[in-house]
Amino acid sequence: MGIRVPFGRRRSGARTESGPGRENTAATASQWRLVLRRFRKHKLAMASAVIVFLFVLVSVFAEFLSPTTPTDYDAEYTFAPPQRLHVVDTSDGFDLGLYVHGYEITRDEDTFEREFAPDESQKIPVGLFVEGEPYEMWGLFPTDRHLIGPKEPGEPMYLLGADRNGRDLLSRIIHGTRVSLSIGLAGVSMAFVLGVVFGGISGYVGGRTDTAIQRLIELLMSIPTIPLWMGLSAAIPNDWGPLQTYFAITVILSLIGWTDLARVVRGRFLSLREEDFVLAARMDGCKAPRVIGRHMLPSFTSHIVASLTLAIPLMILAETALSFLGLGLQPPVVSWGVLLQEAQNIHSIANAPWTLLPGVAVTVAVLVLNFVGDGIRDSADPYR
């Protein structure tokens, strides 16, 4: 008995009172097409998906997009503030072309600290596809082209300011995007494998196995995450290289992240186990892996995708927190969390508040990933 919208979309599934004839039209579209169609109606999720895509682009083409390399430094410009990028020069007439102003550096008499002010008279022309610091694209193709940069290599251009060593923050954030996003993705992939395997076994086999796995999950969940993470990452030897550390951190993140996913999978399995089509497959003599892989998993892929999307931001947040504490990734690797280490002391924050900007990147990335995940979840499950 449809209780509210008698013929509406909300509950137009098999359980409603609308006759069997109406379902036929819906059943012809595949599950994924339906999910996609509903997802497109989510304006916020769609907009967020576009931003997520941009983030991915940035991390794929990080070397090319950043004005310089993340390690290029110039002690002259320690904590140089962000410059404004001008598009049109109106100082004398109308002159189209990108440029930034140079810095006027003075030294405070009392504190001996250098102070930066924009020097209006100095005009540093900025161009697209310019030559700059040499780098290797994806570690393969050596080149020195950058999407944007000062036309004269070596001229100061700090669109988002400089850090303690006079390195360009924009370039560093762009490179950090690659590391932070990929560690989120890698952690989630590993958590996905663990979650599906354990959740699947738990839900499919049931009985004592189920109880044992559930206890394990409960145990993992009842240890406060941050101390656990801290403990595990403190165990990473200091002499490990960046790649090993990266891998270790991923493992640590996924070790804790898989529990939620396992619960989702288990819950689905438990309810699906009773369904007729699963019984039918079993009666047909299908072996467990086939029943799971061919019959059960496809019926809730969209739920898994939603859970995965929602797990990525958690991973990113965790990596940021760990690296911020100095327990995660270590310099010279650049991730958003590593960058935020700079902002750890009051001196940096007071003198160079732009060192907090990597935090904005974290927040925006987490926000849009959450919106996309929620969008997928809502589209995957219209009955909720």
Place this chain on the structure above:
Amino acid sequence: MRAFVIRRVLYMVPMLFAISLVSFAIIQLPPGSFLTTYVAELSAQGQDVNSAQIQALEERYGLNDPFHVQYMKWISGIVLHGDFGQSFQYQQPVSELIWGRLGLTIALSVITMLVTWLIAFPIGIYTAVRQHSVADYSFTFLGFLGLATPNFLLALIFVWVSYRYFGQTVGGMGSPEYADAAWNLGKVLDVVSNLWIPVLIIGTAGTAVLIRVLRANLLDELRKPYVTTARAKGLPEWRLILKYPVRMAMSPFISTIGWILPTLIGGEVMVSIVLGLETTGPLLMGALQSQDMYLAGAFILILGALTVVGTLLSDLLLAWWDPRIRHAQAEKV
């Protein structure tokens, strides 16, 4: 009901045992031990360390014993004598170091939880009842923002704002004039007046989660037939919403007590490090870095145990709150 409580309490025992094992395993994980760090430090300072001395120390701390022997020594000390061992770094018994700090952590977490509830409860109800209103969209967005911002970042921003606009450097929990004073009313008030900032910072993410949970639950409940029944009786709208669907939506809310504690403690650790609060966070961090294993182990063990207690509390509260669970449990026994 009594049987259920007893069963539930007994169930904690293996859980606590497992947690103590995990805690001990974690602090054993790092290669080397405190001694290696200590020796490295001494040799860096140009001091000679002879191997006999090292051996004596190893002997004393039982560092060469196998895992289970070390674990047994450690856990039996805790259970039988409340002795958490000796901190290498501070050369003091661990129990002397931790209780004060743990007290503050627990106080901070509990206060944060209460504040979180006070904020999340009305907002969650309001946004569900007035779904699609401007207030709903604004709070939902703010909630997402609160979830997306790491709380240490919030703390950093707060540090910057207070420096930039109020010319203050923040840090610590009390004003300097009370630093060495004994606990009295003045000091308590002082701490409370300084406490609201970390409380708000730590509580942001939790509040955002709770608002979302409550809103989603309530939206589900508001569509159920029993709400229509109550309306058909002629009850005023707000009264019926508070009595029926909110009551139902609260059930998952209560079960959050169990998991919100670990989250809060985690957030508290991070924020305390940034704001320099004298809670467990900075001490645990230092202990982990210098491999001060008994100190670190004690913290992880106690925080884990607290979480188990939190879960127990929320299970018991839930049984009290929801007669269906209560009766189902009673039948099982």
Place this chain on the structure above:
Amino acid sequence: MSIATDETLLELKGLRTHFFTDEAEIKAVNGVDLTIRRGRTLCVVGESGCGKSMTARSILRLIDPPGRIVGGEVLLHREGREGEPGTTVDVAAMGHRDRGIRQVRGRDIAMVFQEPMASLSLVHRVGNQIGEAIRVHMRMSKKEARGRAVDLLGQVGIPDPERLIDAYPFQLSGGMRQRVMIAMALSCEPRVLIADEPTTALDVTTQAQIIDLLTGLQEQRGMGIMFITHDMGVVAELADDVAVMYLGSVVEKGPVDEIFHDPKHPYTRALLDSIPRLGSGGRGRLTTIRGSVPDPANQPTGCVFGDRCEEFMAGRCDRITPPPIAIGPDRQVRCLLYEGTETVTGSMPGQEAPDAR
């Protein structure tokens, strides 16, 4: 209590309730006229999704967004107190959260729903839920209300009401729960009781018991009952009057005997033909109605039943929306087959007599 069977309690005139979704405007209730009289039972029948439930909910203004009443009247005739003349209010004109409608709900008109499990709060005791219904409308202490609740539970045939008043609904059987719902609905002595498929979720024996209970209570109290069902058997047992609904419209209405013995509308006939009957030699196939209920979002033009009708007249049925045609005392049908056969019957309540000579 004398039961005057002609006293009109509730009249629906041209009631329209539409749902506004992103894609379409769905006419769930599309111009419905009905009359509920004292001591009589009006059965509203129709297939799932024909708008009968929405009609019932519209009366108490229980339609949630995106639905709302877009036209018509719901006239409630109240009894005058102490010799004063009775008053008439239009419920459809009230705000759906006003004080006015709250006094109608439960007091003048009470409602019983389909699923007693879902329609009762599972975490509040039975006594609490009934007591609350009493105390909303009557000045009573909690203790008095409790006493009254025990009485009511006894009246609806719940054994050991003193004990079960403290039970939670999940501890009761389906039939018991529905009795609790009925007790709750009766608590303020409403003049009209709307029962929205109250027996659908119950097994057959329990169904019969609940129907007996309702008839018994009606005899004692003289309530007007609007009973919504899709079960023709229930109709035969219970109804004084019948209204047949299809796709938001009442296609035929009249006294139960006439509807059963002389159905006029092709839909009514088809509906009656699709009921298995005892003694009709179980060998023949049951007649089915061809096609299925069209998507309410794009209703056919002309007659709503047109595309499934065996007597479809091309060029007429798909163009003209049939008006209600009076074909006997209290008898109306919306079908072009009966055009020109109107009888002068005085007045059809709620409907102006079609132009009399």
